[in-house]
Amino acid sequence: MLALFTSTYTNKVDKKGRVSVPPPFRALASSQGFNGIHVFPSLEEAKPETEVTVYGAIDGCGAEYFNHLAGRIDQMDPFSVEREAFSFSLFGASHTLAFDGEGRVALPESLMAEAGITDTLVFVGLGRYFRIWEPKAHAENSARLARITRERRASLALAGRPRPADGGQGA
DSSP states (O other), X not given: OOOOBOSEEEEEBOTTXXXXXXXXXXXXXXXXXXSEEEEEEOOOOOBTTTTBOOXXXXXXXXXXXXXXXXXHHXXXXXXXXXXXXXXXXXIITOEEEEXXXXXXXXXXXXXXXXXXXSSEEEEEEOBSSEEEEOHHHHHHXXXXXXXXXXXXXXXXXXXXXXXXXXXXXXX
């Protein structure tokens, strides 16, 4: 069974820019061959159809997902602008952060500034990776995403199972 980053945690950032990574996130990342995480600016962007804005968020993952992303990039034409852009945006902007003895990492100032993070942040598990938000940005996007999830819940229908005649809107 695939272990996933799940749940939401709010943690304080100390004066040195260190934050305690949630214990379940640490355990999952450490089980993947590196006692730490990879973080990089989120590659998501504002999408008019969802009204979700994630500019400034930080994405993080363990070694397995980071290597998966590297493998996807390796499958691209080696001379394409897309490959160069993804390599630049993912590898050039990423930081490999080892856990200290207390399970903390020191987030780079540049990432914290871009995300608007000062003294508190929110870790949100997103399955194979997680996102780190400034609390107000998290609250705003969380409300929008919850609305979208309710509106589009039928799209989560399991393969092979018929959807209700009402398109999954239910009573």
